[in-house]
Amino acid sequence: MAALNPNTWLNFAQARVLLLDDHATGSNILIQIVRAFGVVHFDACTTIAEAQKCIADKEFHLILINGNLKDPAVYDFINWLRRTDTPPNCYASVILIAGHTQRSNVERARDSGANVILAKPISPTSVLERIVWASREKRPYVKSTVYAGPDRRFKEVEPPRGRSGRRQNDPSRTASDADASRQMSGQP
């Protein structure tokens, strides 16, 4: 991740931020950090129900979630958000802030639909780096029966050799196309 340039200006004045953290001190730490960045419009929720109500009532551009909520439904909450089908909130940038993650939840965290997972302990620099990264996010959003969230593929690569892509915008290349392409470029 590129280092932040201290002379770059960022304007959070119009950004609407939702914080979801049931740990009072953790929430306070996040609030102190985002306030320092110039965030003025934010809602700090301590329960998933509270956050769902906020999302139903207001628009948010950035959502910061403690991945270690006591409520184990935290990953379901992100999935719910992605499937609400109500822009802009369903496409809001979600940063999942995770401490130690139980083995049984590692895959759920990965597949939750968050844009970024940020490891605790956090620092102002790490939070800002991830926000800037999320703000530059250009990946399309995917919705399928098993996953809803930003496309997990970071590179535009063709489907495996000999197989057609599963998505509408996948390059539809056959094995012979790929072979021809490699021969033309001199690759083995």
Next chain:
Amino acid sequence: MSETVLTNWINPLGTLLNAPGGIRIGDALKQAAANLELIREPCLEELDQRIGQLDALSSEHGAQPDDAVKLEMYQISNDIHAVAGVVALADLSAAAFSLCELIDRLRGKQAWNKPAIDVHIASLHLLRSSSDEDRTSIVDNLYRLIDSVAPIASKPDVKKQAHASSSDASRSA
């Protein structure tokens, strides 16, 4: 084959952050550090309180606590890991992470090891109260301890995870 829908979305966050005005990143980070300094004392008080809670839970519930107590101890350790790192107590944070890992492994095995848990809690006290100890070796020995009492087949690099600074530990989902 399941139907997959792709939607291209112009992210408004980038447009907002790039609007004229705002704050220089260097100044924002300085302000954030100043804000966190203001809550340092309450954070330290919370750490002491949380370590005390671990002490109480371990001594009250004996050698075979029920799963709710194990989960509570895990969550308290995770809170210590998060807060200690913010107030620059990296070794305390790493030791708390080690306790999380130990509890998670033991819960996975339907087992408990009170002596190993208590060694972790004693180490949290030591790391919180003293600056003279060889702090790194305390944490290293905790990692060895959990590998000894609760080994797992595919062993993650606990030390690397615990020390992963936030700047290099994120991964995109």
